[in-house]
Amino acid sequence: MNIDRVLIFTGGNLSPKLLDEIEASDYIIGADRGALFLIEHGIKPHIAVGDFDSISKEQLEQVRIMSGDTMTCDPIQKDLTDTELAMDIALNRKPEQILIIGATGTRMDHTLANIQMLTRGVEQHVQTSIVDLNNYITLTNSSCMIEDKGYTYVSLLPMTPVVTGIYLEGFQYPLYNATLHLGESLGISNRLTAERGTIKIDDGLLLIIQSKDH
Known part of the structure; x- marks a missing residue:
């Protein structure tokens, strides 16, 4: 069944203020540390995904218990970033909109890769945006x-x-x-x-x- 909006919380710069973006009908994905961030603030993600190499084993167990579902992958033998894995899940649900939170931060390579990932939303006619405390980023071809x-x-x-x-x-x-x-x-x-x-x-x-x- 199609849904209106998917929110991805990933492992860049995150702030409790960004939780205000959540609406009751949103499908929520936590990518790696983004899943832990949600759980620590009382939000249960529908699915947590990633290699979880940025959190401890105890924290990962907490993520497993508190998430609706968990999909883990090997941190070495993988071709996609945790954010792109989450993007795959989001696009497969065929939403009207995807909002990515925590996609910017100190790692410029990850930030640029996440911005370029907006092209995948354009290709599938899904409005896709990145939001942080200072920016709201989107992409159009029309x-x-x-x-x-x-x-x-x-x-x-x-x-x-x-x-x-x-x-x-x-x-x-x-x-x-x-x-x-x-x-x-x-x-x-x-x-x-x-x-x-x-x-x-x-x-x-x-x-x-x-x-x-x-």
Whole structure:
């Protein structure tokens, strides 16, 4: 049965404030340390997944007891990160939306890999976003509505060599049939002028980052 939204809590920067993203109807996946984080804050994940090399054996047993289901894998003999394993589970449930929490942090390789993973949602027509305390990150290959979530800026970055036919409505700096090339900063630090703004593109992959400094 299809569900509206899947939340993935993974092992990057996590804060109790991010638990406010949870809604009663969400299907919740805990990836590695993200599962322990949920359980320590009284949230029972529907499934916990990963190699669990970042937590102790005692903590893993706690995860097993408190999760609806647990899927473990060998930390050496695996090809996917814990977050991508969770992403596979999420996509298989065919939700309308996936929200990944704890996908950013001190490991830039993991952060970039998780941002690039948003392309998998686009390929399967599932709205997929990454959220942390300062950023809300999503990706489009067509159009999307941006809501004012309390962030200061909205920045646009191409994820393909060129993004063409960019149209912005409801922004301080509107665009009409604009083009962005990889490596350009033209799309940085725009602002919404209303509660919602519309972004449309003709071709390419466009990363949309809502951000604030504090």
